[in-house]
Amino acid sequence: MTKTRTNYYQDLSADYSTPVRVSAAVAQQMIDAAELFLTVKQDELPQIDDQYSLEQIEAENKAWWPTHCEALRQSRDEILSAEYHKNLVYFCQDGPFYGLEEQKNREQQWWALLAQPGVTMSWPIVMFHGEYVWFEWACIDDHTHETTAKGSVAWIRRGHRGGCHWKGEQLTFYRDVFAPDNLLTP
Structure with a gap:
């Protein structure tokens, strides 16, 4: 049996599957939504029950996904950091990392490299199942079209109320391992 290929973005609010920028208006909508989603995150991880079902969590993860992509493209580390639950694993x-401090310096380096000028990040595959989000990503040089970095990631994200409480990632950087200072300073 041959399975039909899927457009992973067909039901999402924006398509980040290729290294093509969304319009400025869509980019701003995504950042505004990201900031709104962060306002409902709770200090304690919410229970999955009749009041907060896996179906609702999956719908929230699908709404969140394009906002995460835009935050990465804009190197909005204050949004990216806030997406994590305080008890992140x-x-x-380079890990494992626990909590919100251990990985902070390393991730700032990574985010700066992924969003550096002249490179566009894309996420060709993203899949959702309840609180699970799995995706592949690649950074493409806008001028040479070479892949500068790539990876695959699994998140366990308890919707907007809980944020990401577990993340597993494989990253490969083909050039640049540490970001230059000009990419790290706001």
Whole structure:
């Protein structure tokens, strides 16, 4: 049996599957939505129950996804950091990291490299299942079209109320390992 190929963005508010920028208006809508979603995040991880179902969490994760992509493209680390739950567990080749402080310096380096001028990040595949979000990403040089970095990531995100409480990531950087100072200063 051959499975039909899927456009992973067909039911989402914006398409970040290619290294093509969305319009300025859509980009601003995504940032505004990201900031709004962060206002409902609770200090404690909410329970999954009749009041907050996996179906609602999955719908919230689908609404959140394009906002996350735009925040990364704009290197909005204050939004990206706030997407995590305070008890984050983060597995990656430099980890594991626990909480919100251990990975902060490393992720600031990564985010600066991913969003550097002349490079556009895209997420060709994203899948959702309840509180699980899995995706692949790639950064493409706008001029040479070379892949500068790529990876695959799994998030366990308890919707807008809980944020990401577990993340597993495989990253590969093909050029640049540390961001130059001019990419790190606001």
